[in-house]
Amino acid sequence: MAVYIDDAVHPWRGERWAHLMADTLAELHAMAAQLGIPRRAFQNRSSGAHYDVPAPLRERAIALGTVPLSRHTDRERLKAVIANARAQYQP
Incomplete structure (x- = not known):
């Protein structure tokens, strides 16, 4: 199991942002907590x-x-990680 972070390429509010994704939601939330990112920042989309x-x-x-x-050199792996993140969406 693993947690992944893409390139910090998305501009917003004067900063560049990356996406933190993981093989499981438990791993994702645990890493976010280690980074001091509050659970309310989780984007279930x-x-x-x-x-x-x-x-x-x-x-x-x-x-x-x-x-x-x-996004430039790990395209196939990133596509798989994004597909997994989409599958974790819980409406």
């Missing part, structure tokens, strides 16, 4: 269950064991 992580926290997430994924 049909586009994929995830947390948005500001770029400065991305390196800390990686240091804690999160697997970095690049």
Whole structure:
């Protein structure tokens, strides 16, 4: 099992943001808690269950064991992680 973080490429509110996703929701919530991200920030969406992580926290997430994924070099793996995140959506 693993937790993943994509490139911090999404601009919003003057910062760049990455997506934190995981093989399981339990792992996802545990990593978010380790990063100090409150549970209310969890995004349970049909586009994929995830947390948005500001770029400065991305390196800390990686240091804690999160697997970095690049939209440029890890496309197939990232597609699989996103598909799994979509499957975790709970309406």
